[in-house]
Amino acid sequence: NAGVTQTPKFRVLKTGQSMTLLCAQDMNHEYMYWYRQDPGMGLRLIHYSVGEGTTAKGEVPDGYNVSRLKKQNFLLGLESAAPSQTSVYFCASSSLRTGGFDEQYFGPGTRLTVT
């Protein structure tokens, strides 16, 4: 199994440009998440989804939009990129297991630089 994959791996944008990051998982997981990782800030949740067609805001949602049209895919969009969005973006997924047994699995990350 491929697990969680992310496209692209690297990207450089100019301020004001837009782009979409794609996350795909082949584990039939219900939950999917987008995080950003910044030095000194750790990983922070941007948006998440508990199922196809549903999304919700996380800790740092401003400047981002997401969509979950298919269960296996979770897209993160930047409509007008800003230098503050320079970061490493991670996608994760987990199953709908109750009782705290829902382990999160992470993708390899996308390194985005906004100049």
Add this chain to the structure above:
Amino acid sequence: KQEVTQIPAALSVPEGENLVLNCSFTDSAIYNLQWFRQDPGKGLTSLLLIQSSQREQTSGRLNASLDKSSGRSTLYIAASQPGDSATYLCAVKNAGGTSYGKLTFGQGTILTVHP
């Protein structure tokens, strides 16, 4: 608001040593605690997940313990090897407050095992 702290921030040990990484959290209302490994420029690999009612989990040379009431977890690595060099992150899944159901990450411990 949940806060997760990892001590030490960095650790350098000779090969063969047994070592302990520490993780503490401020809110004991958690579903689980997960330990991850992150290699430079890579994504997160899940090492161990401890459900809130469990005391410890073991996988090979790794043993993680959880004391929910005191807000502490330790990751014990036996007979360390140079290949163990990486950043180790702990994260708690919150069972209360505004971060309900979300993961809160620590800043990580950078481990270097030298031959």
